[in-house]
Structure formats: C-alpha cells, structure tokens
Amino acid sequence: MNTTISLPxxxxxxxxxxxxxxxxxxxxxxxxxxxxxxxKSYSSFIVAGMVSxxxxxxxxLTPDINILYLWVISMVIMIPVNYFLFDADYDYKGQITPxxxxxxxxxxxxxxxxxxxxxxxxxxxxxxxxAGLMMGPLAFVGAGAFALLSFKMTGFHKQxxxxxxxxxxxAKYRQxxxxxxxxxxxxxxxxxxxxxxxxxxxxxxxxxxxxxCHSPDFPEIENILKxxxxxxx
Numbered sequence: 001m002n003t004t005i006s007l008p009x010x011x012x013x014x015x016x017x018x019x020x021x022x023x024x025x026x027x028x029x030x031x032x033x034x035x036x037x038x039x040k041s042y043s044s045f046i047v048a049g050m051v052s053x054x055x056x057x058x059x060x061l062t063p064d065i066n067i068l069y070l071w072v073i074s075m076v077i078m079i080p081v082n083y084f085l086f087d088a089d090y091d092y093k094g095q096i097t098p099x100x101x102x103x104x105x106x107x108x109x110x111x112x113x114x115x116x117x118x119x120x121x122x123x124x125x126x127x128x129x130x131a132g133l134m135m136g137p138l139a140f141v142g143a144g145a146f147a148l149l150s151f152k153m154t155g156f157h158k159q160x161x162x163x164x165x166x167x168x169x170x171a172k173y174r175q176x177x178x179x180x181x182x183x184x185x186x187x188x189x190x191x192x193x194x195x196x197x198x199x200x201x202x203x204x205x206x207x208x209x210x211x212x213c214h215s216p217d218f219p220e221i222e223n224i225l226k227x228x229x230x231x232x233x
Contacts, residue, residue: 104163
C-alpha cells in the first residue's frame with residue numbers, strides 16, 4: 001500500500017535549519033578511509049611520457065643542450081604536481097548523528113605545495129606592479145586577470161570540504177546505488193539513497209545522501225543508519 005508523506009516547503013532558511021540540526025546533534029558513529037583512484041597508479045607515467053615526447057620532439061628538431069635542461073625541469077615540476085594536485089588523494093571522514101550524516105573530505109596534499117602556490121602568487125603581484133611602474137597603466141590591460149588571480153591565490157590553504165545530509169525521518173529511502181566502488185583502490189564501498197516521492201528538485205537534492213567507506217565497515221554503518229531512517233524493501 002502506498003503512503004503519502006507530508007513534504008515541507010523548501011526555502012534557504014529551512015535548509016540552513018536542517019543542516020544546523022545535523023551539526024548540533026551528537027555523533028553516534030564515525031569512520032575514516034582514504035580515497036585514491038586506480039588511475040593514480042599510472043597517471044605519473046602518462047605525464048612523464050607526454051613531457052618526454054614533447055621535449056624529445058623539440059630536441060630532434062633543434063638539438064640544443066638547453067632543451068635537455070628544460071626537460072629535466074619539466075619532469076621535476078609536472079610529476080609531483082600531477083601526483084599531489086591533479087590526481088590528489090582524499091582523507092575521508094564520515095559521521096552519523098540521529099539527524100543526518102556529516103562528510104569531511106580533505107586533500108592529501110603536502111603543505112609545501114600550498115606555500116609554493118602562495119609564493120608564486122606574491123611573485124605574480126610583484127611582476128604586475130613592476131610592469132605598471134615601468135610601462136604605465138596599459139601594462140595592466142593584459143596582466144589584469146593574472147594580477148586579480150594572484151591576489152586571490154595569496155590566501156590559498158588546505159580547506160576541508162564538508163557535506164551535510166539531513167535525514168527525512170518520516171520518509172522511506174531508496175538505495176539507488178549500493179556496491180563496491182570500482183574507481184577507487186583499497187576496497188571502497190559506496191551507498192547512495194534518495195526519496196523518490198519528492199518531486200521538488202531542491203528538496204530532493206537536500207534529502208539525497210551518499211557516502212564511501214571501506215567495504216568491511218559497511219554492514220555496521222548500514223545497521224546504525226537503520227536506527228534513524230527507513231529503507232524501502
């Protein structure tokens with residue numbers, strides 16, 4: 001027998017109130033894992049191959065020892081940047097409260113990369129200022145975007161991403177995906193759930209939830225979830 005659930009009206013204030021309830025509630029269970037894609041295992045080799053092909057072609061066309069120096073510099077820069085920034089690992093932490101789920105994702109990037117980025121940003125600001133003094137205001141026509149970006153990057157720090165999923169206690173959740181995650185290493189399991197009766201897109205997205213965990217941890221997490229939400233058969 002189908003049951004009709006009473007749906008609230010979605011507003012920004014309602015979303016903020018539901019979110020705050022989750023954050024204020026007591027944490028009854030938490031877990032941690034590391035998210036690393038399978039692609040990371042060979043992405044650095046691909047980058048090294050692309051860089052070597054580019055500079056190898058340049059050296060073939062114009063034999064010059066300086067090209068070999070540029071190849072070495074490019075390899076030293078691009079491989080770590082790809083490994084730590086373009087294909088970063090994540091420290092993943094999940095928490096269950098009676099009111100919802102809190103997820104925190106933090107990039108596993110060494111602090112030296114953030115310091116280097118901030119240093120390059122200050123260098124960029126200095127270049128723009130010197131260009132302005134030497135060439136006049138017209139120098140900023142082409143460098144304006146770079147200068148603006150440099151100012152923004154001076155505050156570049158590691159910032160955890162926080163996701164908050166409130167529960168709709170009177171509704172039944174449907175498991176839209178529940179399986180081992182193939183894109184990650186280390187036996188990661190994913191669960192995604194929604195409430196199909198909700199037609200309003202904003203309300204639907206607010207009450208949708210999903211998370212990752214180690215596969216051996218999932219049965220315990222699922223049992224704890226069932227204390228606070230109902231799942232359809």
